[in-house]
Structures are given as C-alpha cells and as structure tokens.
Amino acid sequence: MSDCQGKSSWPELKGTEGDVAARTIERENRFVDAQIVLEGAIVTPDFRCDRVRVWVDTNGIVTRVPQIG
Numbered sequence: 001m002s003d004c005q006g007k008s009s010w011p012e013l014k015g016t017e018g019d020v021a022a023r024t025i026e027r028e029n030r031f032v033d034a035q036i037v038l039e040g041a042i043v044t045p046d047f048r049c050d051r052v053r054v055w056v057d058t059n060g061i062v063t064r065v066p067q068i069g
Contacts, residue, residue, distance in 0.1 A: 010067070015061060016061070018036045018060045037056070038055075
C-alpha cells in the first residue's frame with residue numbers, strides 16, 4: 001500500500017450510510033473510486049491503488065472499514 005497516494009483507510013466511516021461514505025472517500029482521496037458492494041457479493045481479489053470497496057449490508061450501512069484495495 002505504500003505506493004498508493006493519499007489517505008488509504010477510513011475507520012471512522014464504519015457504521016455510516018454507504019452513499020455518504022463513498023462520497024467522503026472520493027472527496028478525501030481524489031486518486032480513488034469508491035465502489036459500494038453488498039456484503040456477500042463475489043469480487044475480484046486483485047489489489048488496486050485506485051479502488052476502495054465500501055461494503056454495505058441490506059440497509060446500506062457500511063459493515064467493514066473502507067480501505068484501498
């Protein structure tokens with residue numbers, strides 16, 4: 001992760017609304033695209049400096065600490 005630019009983790013967003021979290025992440029790090037993902041979805045295991053997955057439950061609440069990956 002040391003090669004990635006800008007803020008890399010948002011522990012303060014766990015438990016917030018996914019849409020709000022995604023906007024906050026993209027505002028705080030212009031190098032990333034925040035992607036909202038429903039908990040349990042299958043995703044690729046590759047690491048990317050330009051991606052932050054925002055894991056949400058069926059109510060749209062962030063279930064994990066969003067981080068670059």
